[in-house]
Amino acid sequence: xxPELRRIFFSLSVxxxxxxxxxxxxxxxxxxxxxxxxxxxxxFGGLGLAVLGTFNLLTxxxxxxxxxxxxxxxxxxxxxGDMNPIVSLLLMVAPVALSMVxxxxxxxxxxxxxxxxxxxxxxxxxxxxxxxxxPPLTLExxxxxxxxxxxxxxxxxxxxxxxxxxxxxxxGLLNGLEIExxxxxxxxxVNNPNGTRMRLYRVxxxxxxxxxRAIPVILEFGKEPPLLPDNGWIKVAGKMTFPxxxxxxxxxxxxxxxxxxxAPQEDKFLRN
Numbered sequence: 020x021x022p023e024l025r026r027i028f029f030s031l032s033v034x035x036x037x038x039x040x041x042x043x044x045x046x047x048x049x050x051x052x053x054x055x056x057x058x059x060x061x062x063f064g065g066l067g068l069a070v071l072g073t074f075n076l077l078t079x080x081x082x083x084x085x086x087x088x089x090x091x092x093x094x095x096x097x098x099x100g101d102m103n104p105i106v107s108l109l110l111m112v113a114p115v116a117l118s119m120v121x122x123x124x125x126x127x128x129x130x131x132x133x134x135x136x137x138x139x140x141x142x143x144x145x146x147x148x149x150x151x152x153x154p155p156l157t158l159e160x161x162x163x164x165x166x167x168x169x170x171x172x173x174x175x176x177x178x179x180x181x182x183x184x185x186x187x188x189x190x191g192l193l194n195g196l197e198i199e200x201x202x203x204x205x206x207x208x209v210n211n212p213n214g215t216r217m218r219l220y221r222v223x224x225x226x227x228x229x230x231x232r233a234i235p236v237i238l239e240f241g242k243e244p245p246l247l248p249d250n251g252w253i254k255v256a257g258k259m260t261f262p263x264x265x266x267x268x269x270x271x272x273x274x275x276x277x278x279x280x281x282a283p284q285e286d287k288f289l290r291n
Contacts, residue, residue, distance in 0.1 A: 030073075035116075037069035041069070048124055051124040139184075139268075157192070173199065175200050177220070179193075195259065199254065201253065201254045202253070203220055220233045220236075237270065238272050238274050241273065252282045258272070260272070
């Protein structure tokens with residue numbers, strides 16, 4: 020293949036990658052893959068690739084010196100390669116295009132299980148790290164830092180409730196407290212002999228989807244749970260408890276009410 024055509028194909032592949040990055044940023048789909056601090060990198064990366072690809076495309080037909088003299092009969096091609104440029108283009112573009120079309124921007128239940136949906140509470144190291152992020156707590160401080168609903172429940176995010184299983188001080192303050200929280204609801208597969216439990220979770224990302232993990236708590240309805248959308252968002256209120264089950268401390272909410280909730284813009288613990 021002529022060098023000019025090869026340059027055009029490679030320029031188009033760069034432009035397609037630029038288009039993918041800019042599309043994810045502009046459409047809002049990027050919120051499912053990167054936290055806010057890293058999204059400008061995707062934007063600037065897409066813009067940089069667009070400039071590079073456009074420049075290479077516009078100059079694809081220009082010839083330039085290779086930087087050294089060729090001997091007589093030495094017409095070697097510095098731009099040649101073992102792979103056909105069209106095949107290279109397909110290998111670079113097809114996986115990205117197919118993933119953009121097929122992905123649901125969400126985790127399957129199997130993936131969530133691998134990311135800790137049905138694990139026990141946090142490790143001692145995780146709990147200690149989380150505890151260092153908080154000042155010494157009292158019930159009065161907790162009440163000051165959390166809004167109270169119209170029917171008297173204190174609003175908490177799931178991260179606080181989950182990490183409380185590894186913090187004795189926080190457990191003592193939260194145990195028996197009437198709280199409200201929100202998240203996605205799925206069936207309980209670990210310890211549910213009477214069919215009265217479900218599990219509430221949210222996905223937490225440190226930087227990107229690759230390092231994300233599910234943060235769960237158990238919902239105890241005391242009877243057959245109401246019909247709620249599988250993996251749908253709900254707002255739940257009830258009494259917070261920390262029973263030990265099978266040698267592991269669990270965060271369990273004894274549910275007083277559970278209602279369908281609007282999904283937040285981002286799958287994180289605190290709304291904007």
